[in-house]
Amino acid sequence: MLNMDTADLFSLYRQMLLIRRFEEKSAEMYALAKIAGFLHLYIGEEAIAVGAIASLRLDDYAISAYRDHGHCLARGSDPGRVMAELFGKATGLCKGKGGSMHLVDLPHRFMGGYAIVGGHIPLATGLAFANKYQSLDLVTVCFFGEGALPSGQAHEAFNLAALWKLPVIFICENNRYGMGTPAERAIALYGDVTETARSYGIAAESVDGMDVLAVRSVMQRVVAQVRAGHGPWFIEATTYRFMGHSMADPAHGHYRTKEEVEEYRKRDPLTLLKSTMMAQKLADEADFKQLEREIGEVVRAAVKFAEESPFPVRSALHADVVQE
Amino acid sequence: MELSYREALNQAMREEMRRDQRVFLIGEDVAYYQGAFKVSKGFVEEFGPKRVVDTPITEAGFTGLAIGAAMAGLHPIVELMTMNFGIVALDQIVNNAAKIRYMSGGQLSVPLVIRGPGSAAHQLGAQHSQSLEAWFCHVPGLKVIAPATPHDAKGLLKSAIRDPDPVIFIEAQLLYGTKGEVQEGEFTIPIGVAEVKRTGRDVTIVAYSKMLLLALEAAEALSREGVEAEVIDPRTLKPLDLQTIVASVKKTGRLVIVEEGWHFCGLGAQIAESVYSTAFDSLDGPIRRVTGEDVPMPYCRPLEDAAIPDLPRVIEAVKSLL
Numbered sequence: 001m002l003n004m005d006t007a008d009l010f011s012l013y014r015q016m017l018l019i020r021r022f023e024e025k026s027a028e029m030y031a032l033a034k035i036a037g038f039l040h041l042y043i044g045e046e047a048i049a050v051g052a053i054a055s056l057r058l059d060d061y062a063i064s065a066y067r068d069h070g071h072c073l074a075r076g077s078d079p080g081r082v083m084a085e086l087f088g089k090a091t092g093l094c095k096g097k098g099g100s101m102h103l104v105d106l107p108h109r110f111m112g113g114y115a116i117v118g119g120h121i122p123l124a125t126g127l128a129f130a131n132k133y134q135s136l137d138l139v140t141v142c143f144f145g146e147g148a149l150p151s152g153q154a155h156e157a158f159n160l161a162a163l164w165k166l167p168v169i170f171i172c173e174n175n176r177y178g179m180g181t182p183a184e185r186a187i188a189l190y191g192d193v194t195e196t197a198r199s200y201g202i203a204a205e206s207v208d209g210m211d212v213l214a215v216r217s218v219m220q221r222v223v224a225q226v227r228a229g230h231g232p233w234f235i236e237a238t239t240y241r242f243m244g245h246s247m248a249d250p251a252h253g254h255y256r257t258k259e260e261v262e263e264y265r266k267r268d269p270l271t272l273l274k275s276t277m278m279a280q281k282l283a284d285e286a287d288f289k290q291l292e293r294e295i296g297e298v299v300r301a302a303v304k305f306a307e308e309s310p311f312p313v314r315s316a317l318h319a320d321v322v323q324e
Numbered sequence: 325m326e327l328s329y330r331e332a333l334n335q336a337m338r339e340e341m342r343r344d345q346r347v348f349l350i351g352e353d354v355a356y357y358q359g360a361f362k363v364s365k366g367f368v369e370e371f372g373p374k375r376v377v378d379t380p381i382t383e384a385g386f387t388g389l390a391i392g393a394a395m396a397g398l399h400p401i402v403e404l405m406t407m408n409f410g411i412v413a414l415d416q417i418v419n420n421a422a423k424i425r426y427m428s429g430g431q432l433s434v435p436l437v438i439r440g441p442g443s444a445a446h447q448l449g450a451q452h453s454q455s456l457e458a459w460f461c462h463v464p465g466l467k468v469i470a471p472a473t474p475h476d477a478k479g480l481l482k483s484a485i486r487d488p489d490p491v492i493f494i495e496a497q498l499l500y501g502t503k504g505e506v507q508e509g510e511f512t513i514p515i516g517v518a519e520v521k522r523t524g525r526d527v528t529i530v531a532y533s534k535m536l537l538l539a540l541e542a543a544e545a546l547s548r549e550g551v552e553a554e555v556i557d558p559r560t561l562k563p564l565d566l567q568t569i570v571a572s573v574k575k576t577g578r579l580v581i582v583e584e585g586w587h588f589c590g591l592g593a594q595i596a597e598s599v600y601s602t603a604f605d606s607l608d609g610p611i612r613r614v615t616g617e618d619v620p621m622p623y624c625r626p627l628e629d630a631a632i633p634d635l636p637r638v639i640e641a642v643k644s645l646l
Binding site for chain 1 (some may be wrong): 333348374379380384385386387388389390391392393394395396397398414416424425426427428429430431432464465468488489517567590
């Protein structure tokens, strides 16, 4: 019989495993040309979306950049409809019109993935502005990579959020590379990126983005602060992507070494949580095997749903440009 | 009642803000300065700083914020101090406001008005004198309105504020002080409906915003010479009311389009193509365009005058078709 804590940890592990296996399957489907366009995998960064979103209420807002599958799934989106969107099918979250980089799931308050670096950060301040304007005690969580940090739109958004004490939490997923350019060659304040936020008067801290429990613990505290109306927060979650920037490049490529990737893989967020649970004898191998079977089935079903769904009909082309 | 264009805009926003708590005004100096062109006079006193929001000079940031607020159900009115500064916010307008409904498969809406003065206002130089309507019209997902009279300005701004999609609302700076009769009481003018501003049998002149006044002036001058021009103001540039234009062309057989924007890829080129492809047989001659010159706007008055359509050029264009 699992106690509550164990169930809770399993839930976090389950979500991370879902994202991991979903992403692996996406890569496979990309190789089979079932998925086209750009495909940016979240493998290695799962603990951030899962830890952060676990601290939210269902009616809080989340918004992300183009590496968005993890956030969408962590928000509770149906994996079948996410996969169908990647396949470009009519049953996809966005009827096949968004694709991998533009997932939106309004019922789950996932307000979208956006693919102009830095461009969605002002949107997050707007969601927060609306909540404050309507006196709702909702928070907005905005995920972006450290590559967005030097962008002008990020700075304009930080300034507005701080100026108007907006209930928004900026989560900088620092995976150390903006595509192939290391952050230290792109960000003047790379020594401590939280300085960027602090310079606007935004409270900020760093957390180990490989440790889902650490992420959740920081977020629970921060969400309470922000919900109480104490203004925006900035969290740097240090992480690493185990795969290439997108499916267009290999895991390590020319810009980083295989050894470096291997080194970071030792801190795989799934392995970390699993080790903790095993060490505390909260679960054994059989439990994890059972979970693997379950998740494998969920992902297989998602692919089956996507495969069997129809493409949008031609007449869908002109729908949704403006309200009919 | 007679109102200035500025007062008509003020009334439209005031009425809509009284009607709907979700509507708020945001932009540079819109509150205590009352707007760079005093369009929001008295607003902060009536609605308070929560709904009349002064911003820092960061168009991308506050336009993006307004788009996000619209996604969450508010109805923002963004005032750009001039439409030229919309270029700074173009990523937000084009990549977010215009596309979010489509990319989300219809899940999200962006009910948003972005308004401010456009076109030349005499000797403001190259960066403050642009007519950028063709840029916005090019983008699927945006509606573009450029009214010329106080009455149209009021009725269309009210419709724009109630519209469920992003609307670019271009006011010509030189029109703010112009006066005209405005219908009393509550009224709106539907988006996408042109108006025949003057009837005539010999030639159709299509002109919008400030250029409508020029076209009407040209029509009066031509009338004295026995040429009766029909003048049509599309009022909404996108979606364009092609029907009204084509109906007129079928009657007159001749079309002149007057626009202040640059010639190459200008809005008139699109209007001409639309007319050619639907009413070619009705035309007695080629469609003539009178446009801004393809140069950055010069500062000095003689060169500036040379860069903008004027009365002789409109009259010459009409006469070339007779």
